Amino acid sequence: MKIRGEVEESSRSKTDPRADSGLPPDFSEWFRDHQPTVYRYVRFRIANREAAEDVTSQVFMKALKALDRYDPNRAAPRTWLLRIARNAVTDHLRSLKRRSSLHVSLDRVPDLVADVPSQEERVLREERIEALLNASRELKPADQEILSLRYGAGLGNREIAEALKISGNAVAVRLHRALARLKVVVEKQRRD
Amino acid sequence: MTKPNEPPDKDFRATLPADLQALDRELSGIRIEERPSFGPELEGELAEAWRAHQASRGEARPRWRRTLLAAAVAGLMIAGVAVPGARAAVLGLVRTVAEEAFPNFFGPEEQAEVQLPEIEVTEPASPEPETEVVVSAADPFEEPEPPVHQFSTLPEVPxxxxxxxxxxxxxxxxxxxxxxxxxxxxxxxxxxxxxxxxxxxxxxxxxxxxxxxxxxxxxxxxxxxxxxxxxxxxxxxxxxxxxxxxxxxxxxxxxxxxxxxxxxxxxx
Incomplete structure (x- = not known):
């Protein structure tokens, strides 16, 4: 299997000491390149870090099992992995919904705050992130999806378009609407 | 895939109204930091799972050999269905292989033999007179009724x-x-x-x-x-x-x- 636009394993393994991970060479490379993206996407949508780690593990385990069926002509590796991640997150949230534990609490967000100098500022920032994430969970799944791809996985509009199989214009419109709806929910929660 | 005339991502924020720009900036500021050991741990688990997967597959045949084998089996099946002679040969081959693999399932060779009714053939004692015509009760032009086959059930195997x-x-x-x-x-x-x-x-x-x-x-x-x-x-x-x-x-x-x-x- 050959990955689009990537270096041949034979030449890479001679220079890269990390090449021997025990995984298939292509998959090993995907893991190193895309695991942080997948994790951030999952973490943005899931209320606590432990669950996000579990779901990320499931994503790569499923991808490893389905490696033979991956078709490079249909999707780039990251798009494929994010597609698996979307399904895994949906399954996870469905199971959580039955237990009504979708909400984030303050003790679960410290890993989402970085580069904040003072403790006081950090607490305020945590509260704000908590409010934003809880508000985002009130949105429709499609809105949550597109916000997670942009602000969680950190994808650009072009990459989101590829992942969702829609046009760049459609991405911009959907993002705009999702942000507007998020703002309404945040303000409503603030008033309440 | 994206269209070539889509707006560049860096300009997306500029297309938003001021209040949504602030929200976009705020959401973009969320920094998700994963546990440093998470990646290496997961990579180790994946490698372990992969090894187990490989071990379970054992000495899996190369893809081309599997394809060739599948094609050969398919060809034999088609030939077996289409040509009576080939069908008999295939069934014989299958039975031979199965008997070697499960000798006790088929039982001793002599038990598998079909006992045909004995037919006595005797020469007439004397030539019949040419004028004598034997008319049987059955109409010679009527199609004979197909024989009724008796299928015996397989013996129960403990x-x-x-x-x-x-x-x-x-x-x-x-x-x-x-x-x-x-x-x-x-x-x-x-x-x-x-x-x-x-x-x-x-x-x-x-x-x-x-x-x-x-x-x-x-x-x-x-x-x-x-x-x-x-x-x-x-x-x-x-x-x-x-x-x-x-x-x-x-x-x-x-x-x-x-x-x-x-x-x-x-x-x-």
Whole structure:
């Protein structure tokens, strides 16, 4: 299997000491390149870090099992992995919904705050992130999806378009609407 | 795929009204930091799973050989259906192979022979007079009724299912494989496995049917199952390989392990 636009394993393994991970060479490379993206996407949508780690593990385990069926002509590796991640997150949230534990609490967000100098500022920032994430969970799944791809996985509009199989214009419109709806929910929660 | 005239991403924020720009900026400022050891840990687990997967596949034939074999089998089947002579040859071949593999299933050769009714052929004592005409009761132009075939049922073959040599030992193996950190953290769970018990009673080709969300429990269950020893299933007293489903339980409260064999098994 050959990955689009990537270096041949034979030449890479001679220079890269990390090449021997025990995984298939292509998959090993995907893991190193895309695991942080997948994790951030999952973490943005899931209320606590432990669950996000579990779901990320499931994503790569499923991808490893389905490696033979991956078709490079249909999707780039990251798009494929994010597609698996979307399904895994949906399954996870469905199971959580039955237990009504979708909400984030303050003790679960410290890993989402970085580069904040003072403790006081950090607490305020945590509260704000908590409010934003809880508000985002009130949105429709499609809105949550597109916000997670942009602000969680950190994808650009072009990459989101590829992942969702829609046009760049459609991405911009959907993002705009999702942000507007998020703002309404945040303000409503603030008033309440 | 994206269209070439889509707006560049960096300009997206500029297209938003001021209040949404602020929200976009705020959301973009969320920094998701993963636990530093998470990536290496996960990579290790994946490598372990991959090794187990490779081991379970054993000496899998190369793809081209599998394709060639499949094509040959398909060709034989088509030829077998289409050409009576070939069909007989294929059936004969299948029977020969099956008899070598399962000699007791087919029984001794002489039992398989079909006993044909004996037909006596006697010469007439004297030539019949030419004028004598024998008219039979049956109309010679009427089509004879097809013969009625009597299908005999296959004899019942005594079979036994595989059994663990020692259930207690199996439970001790499960308890020993229970990851200490999960045990201490009170994390338990069940893992449903499927594997092949060989005619020697060894476990091969383990696969997960319903795993735990804790990958370490899945691996622990697979490691434990690999060490199980069975009394193999038998057909007509001959040990055969069997597919077995087992649910391995890790009890968080006691730190003990247990399992429940599934009743669904299939022999081969």
């Amino acid at each position: 079979t036994t299912l595989p059994e663990l040599l020692s259930r207690r030992e199996a439970e001790q193996i499960i308890a020993a494989e229970y990851p200490a950190e999960l045990k201490e953290a009170g994390v338990g769970g069940s893992v449903e496995l499927q594997f092949w018990v060989t005619s020697m009673g060894m476990v091969e080709n383990i696969s997960f049917q319903n795993g735990s969300s804790h990958l370490q429990l899945n691996f622990a269950a697979a490691r434990a199952a690999q060490k199980f020893q069975f009394k193999p299933a038998t057909v007509n007293g001959v040990p055969v390989g069997t597919l077995v489903k087992v649910t391995v339980h890790f009890h968080a409260m006691t730190g003990q392990g247990g399992f429940a064999p599934d009743t669904s098994t299939s022999g081969g």
